[in-house]
Amino acid sequence: MGPSTVELVRVFARETNAVIAEVTFPYDISFEAVIECRAGYAIHALGARYEIKIDIIDFSAMAPIVSSAIVAAGFMEDTGWSGYAQQFVFSIPEPGASNEGHIWKIFASLKVGVISPYVSLAESDLLLITSR
Numbered sequence: 001m002g003p004s005t006v007e008l009v010r011v012f013a014r015e016t017n018a019v020i021a022e023v024t025f026p027y028d029i030s031f032e033a034v035i036e037c038r039a040g041y042a043i044h045a046l047g048a049r050y051e052i053k054i055d056i057i058d059f060s061a062m063a064p065i066v067s068s069a070i071v072a073a074g075f076m077e078d079t080g081w082s083g084y085a086q087q088f089v090f091s092i093p094e095p096g097a098s099n100e101g102h103i104w105k106i107f108a109s110l111k112v113g114v115i116s117p118y119v120s121l122a123e124s125d126l127l128l129i130t131s132r
Contacts, residue, residue, distance in 0.1 A: 003042035008122035011108045033090040047075045060102035
């Protein structure tokens with residue numbers, strides 16, 4: 001990691017308030033997407049502007065679940081991104097019984113800067129919505 005670089009490290013899903021990533025989620029409980037990012041000390045110290053977006057796609061229905069939702073935006077070193085490494089959490093509501101057996105995937109994007117912004121992308125493993 002260079003002093004002037006920023007990247008999305010990974011995106012994963014987990015049960016609400018859990019620590020460990022999961023790939024199966026019952027259709028009747030909500031869960032979370034976690035986006036892990038890191039920034040080099042120089043770009044972080046500059047207080048660079050950032051924006052993180054999330055998309056969730058249902059591959060079984062070939063339809064968006066979430067489309068370009070802003071997870072976080074602001075300036076590095078503010079309360080939203082206070083350290084070099086940062087996690088952002090996005091809550092995903094209960095998928096519902098009609099999504100049982102569907103396969104989902106989470107995509108995240110990070111944009112840093114205004115003119116000629118630096119961009120980083122990451123995607124989760126495939127997720128399966130299940131019955132209990």
